[in-house]
Amino acid sequence: MSELIKKVTQLLNDKTVDVFIGYGKGSADRIRAIFVRSAEQTEKLVLNSACTQNLAGYILKQEVKHLGKIGVLANVAALRSMLQLASEFQVKDGEVLALFANPDGTLTEFIDFHSIEVFLTTTDTGITSDEQERIAQLEALTVSERWNFWNKEFEKCIKCYACRAACPMCYCHRCTTDVNQPQWIPVASHERGNLDYHLMRAMHLAGRCVNCGECASACPMDIPLNLLTYQLISPIKTGFGATAGMKADAVYALSTYKPDDKENFII
Amino acid sequence: MQEFEPKIVAFVCNWCTYAGADLTGTSRIKYDANVKIIRFPCTGRIDFMILMKAFENGADGIIVSGCHPNDCHYSTGNFHARRRWIVFRNLLNFAGIETERIQFSWVSAAEGFKWADVVNNTVKKIREFGPNENYKKIAVSTLFNEEGTSNE
Amino acid sequence: MEQQNIYQPYLMEIEKITEEAPMVKTFRLKFTNEEEGNNFSFRTGQFGEYSVFGEGEVTFCVASPHTRKGYIECTFREAGRVTTELASLNEGDTIGFRGPYGNIFPIDDWKGKNLLFIAGGIALPPMRSVIWSCLDQRDQFKDISILYGARSVADLVYKQELEEWKERPDVNLVTTVDPGGETPTWKGDVGFVPTILDRMKPVSENTIAIVCGPPVMIKFTFPVLEKYGFSDDQVFTTLENRMKCGLGKCGRCNVGKVFVCKDGPVFSRTQLKDLPDEY
């Protein structure tokens, strides 16, 4: 903790970064993102097990960018978000400085994408066993049982778009949902609108999702949205050998192909 | 009760399957009339949202068909499409939508007989599956017919 | 009787379509239900919500003057979702119209004064309603001047009416196009509206200026008016914000404590200065 404060103070003092995005104390027992812009503000930094939010989403926010060079306290998901964003030409190498807090309290500083790539090769980036189990449970159901499950979940959706706003990969200036010539996804949060929206979002995140879980934790109606995209991680990995957010120069799995891609359903 | 006649929409590539379907016709091969063909420049252009829309607008089944691998008019469109279909089928299945309702196939301009087979088999399969009830419940017409406004 | 469904439009038939400029059309609309048409009235400055069924609604001022009954006209540029669809319609097609909404130009207060209309581009339509209303009771006003500018000659709308106004001895019409937008046969001025206005040396005494146009034009026109002594009470404009309901409920056109749809769209510059810069 003191390590972090010391480091961020130094980064701000020698102007390596102008703003450092870290965690601070929030309401009640919550943790929130804070934007540290001076050495005095570093006192507000907090680091504990509740610090799970993927802060990489903020590095693309217009008003944060205006503050100057960004440093960010990145967890594994945030590091992967950065690489994925890099592969989609949203961040340039060296543009954002990332600090990673090791379990032993030390800090690892990443100033370029290469070091993140190397670091991630020895890091567990998979989804949790709990999440795996939930997916397995759903997969064990019949198709119509799954339809009913999702129907019930989507019924709760109020289309507040918190999932989209919280997702570091949902950075489009105009989301497909908001494209209205023609209006492809119904804006209404009725069954059809919700089904369309969530399937569209899952499909657009297939091969890009870095399993940070922000969508599900942002959802005020507690819809397990992350399962939709998590479920696609494994077929994309086994089928095409691709995992999102591991290489800064990766080619998006769904914008490329291999002549011998395996399938068993095309006649 | 009237017997269920499946409505099938076929999204086909202009260069292979469309020509193939044409050949089926000019060869006077008979096939089920349940299918409505929509021509696309390439299977690579067939977005998954177009397929979702077909269901919403009352399709009981969908056929997506294009050039055999390596035969794409634009070299690689069908390869790209194939990848997306693999992922999309996974997603549909996980979301509880019967993937059997979408038949993907490669039909070349010379395969008039194959096109007739694809259509006939799909119609037969969908006939067994029955109407796409899940989607009928959420169609615009359902919204239109719903009684007034409630506060429940 | 209390209106049950305030969001239900009148059905209107497109009686006549006029091509004004590239992408700009004028529709003359008549009520499909004659009785509704007879009961309908509006005042200059008001607007309505025009619907294309299946696409949604779009807001325009009523471009015809309130002194002419039996029909309404709207002029629009093909730009967004609804206007694109609107532009594809033909004479005889049905659209919806909700209105009239909003406040009015205080024409009655202007009687006995000089009027100076300053419009740019597609902003002439909301102005046209006022101009005709005043011309239809010409004896009530003193000098009427119109300064109208567009990007190019082709972009000038209501070309026929411009001719008509030019011919009239009781109207002083100045038309201008942006530098580079002129054609070899162009007889009008060349230059931006504020520049031409400066050259016109408008007299502020007993004059009302009505300004409408794109935000940049307005931004540079106000100082010129100030220079010639126009006070804030002498300058009027009509605002446009994104709207959905037109009735001060949906929240979209909210600027400060006013709703453009309900408390506007016509504002004097005095009122405008009271509002935060969010339009």
Next chain:
Amino acid sequence: MEKELKILKYSDLSKLIERFHAKGFPVLAPVRKGKVVEIELVESLGDIALDVLLSTQSAKKTAFPKVEKVLKYTLAKSGVTQHPVDPDTARETILFGVRPCDASGFKSLDAIFGEAPGDQFYLKKKEKTAIISFSCPEADEYCFCTSVGGGPGNTAGSDLQFTGIGKDEIFVEILTEKGKQIAAIFADLLSDSPAGIDKTKFLADVKVVFDSDKVVENTSASFNNAALWLEQSLRCIGCGACAFVCPTCACFDFQDEQNTKQGVRLRLWDSCGFSLFTLHTSGHNPREVQSQRWRQRIMHKFSYMPQQLHVVGCEGCGRCSRACPVDMNIKEHLTAIAQVG
């Protein structure tokens, strides 16, 4: 009307729901669904989550649903035909077990939709809803009703209010004519209240944290204080969660949906937090960045609504703060605004 005070036994509460159903009144009440609490139709008292602090969404959806049909039409070669949509098809319904802030939240909506010309879709539904609110025995750190003129036992907007006193008894306040009619359904279960019951003893202690008048005054003066709004909204990600769970947010959108033969126009919830909310077709956006949109949300509730409609558009329920994915705590921000200048 003069309010009437009665006592009801806890054990009789389930009979109330039974009697409402017997009279043909559907009952809407908070129901626990996993981590969220929704306001839904209930069968019996067992379904109702009376112990929860607040439902996840506010009760506004009972009169202002998230999707509502306002128009329907058929399309033919000969043209468009409109079919009337009757705004008045809702049944008389009882909204049971909501909190005082939910009940009083309707006064903002009443002001917005009731202003001429009245929106009958909302008004009719509201008119047909009788509200039985339960005062709050506890509160959490997000609650600030007392700072905006409400309170854990605020009776504004309720037709009946129940307050648990002791283990077995409920203190019943009959507040309106509508409340009296509802109370008549279970009049035999009510006994006269002994004089001198002080319900405040049984209510949560919600501290006043800021002066609402000061917020109203300061918001108007702080419009151009860009630094303030930016500082508060830096972590705002621009979703609509706050507006959609809010009991007083009423901004909406219209969308048409149609197939080849028929179509509907729907009225949907919208939020001033979305970047597209005010975007003009020309590409010009009066509120371009998130801090301006955050300012709009606060200003609308605390400056514009008091000026236009003479109500403060906030009930202090704190739902927006609880729902916010990035922990934008409105209570904290309003306190900061109250202290400006």
